[in-house]
Amino acid sequence: MCRLWDAKEVMQHLRVPEGQTNGSDANLDQKVQQWCNECETFMNDDFNTARVIANLFELVPVINGIKGGQIAKSALSTASFNLLKDTFRLYIEEVLALQSLVKDDNNKLDQVMSLLIEIRKEARARKDYATSDQIRDKLAAMGILLKDEKDGSISYTIEN
Numbered sequence: 001m002c003r004l005w006d007a008k009e010v011m012q013h014l015r016v017p018e019g020q021t022n023g024s025d026a027n028l029d030q031k032v033q034q035w036c037n038e039c040e041t042f043m044n045d046d047f048n049t050a051r052v053i054a055n056l057f058e059l060v061p062v063i064n065g066i067k068g069g070q071i072a073k074s075a076l077s078t079a080s081f082n083l084l085k086d087t088f089r090l091y092i093e094e095v096l097a098l099q100s101l102v103k104d105d106n107n108k109l110d111q112v113m114s115l116l117i118e119i120r121k122e123a124r125a126r127k128d129y130a131t132s133d134q135i136r137d138k139l140a141a142m143g144i145l146l147k148d149e150k151d152g153s154i155s156y157t158i159e160n
Contacts, residue, residue: 056092143158
């Protein structure tokens, strides 16, 4: 479920050009609208949350693709992009109530990870690659993977 929360967080920070009535990838645009609209249909079918979650997981690669640049922001229309953002917020936070389950624990984890990432950055700046590698390797052994982003920041993911 952390992948869903992470995708929801990414969506909150992504911006798409306003007034884009048609997406450059009509097929993807249609699929995104379908997956989002089906969530309501599934909830009206005896609270079929398994199907809702499956659709949300279908949308995660789209979100990550936009974030990573593999999918152009212009691929989706503004309406589809906003529907995607609203669907994730509604179903992750309100319907599935993942906010309280994930956010509280992740807040402390985020603080600890920020500290470790800062220490690792400082070690790299001093060319102390042994310490930098040790931090990365020990976190990896615990199932926490650090990723150096293109913009110079460092993100992390937790393996299940």
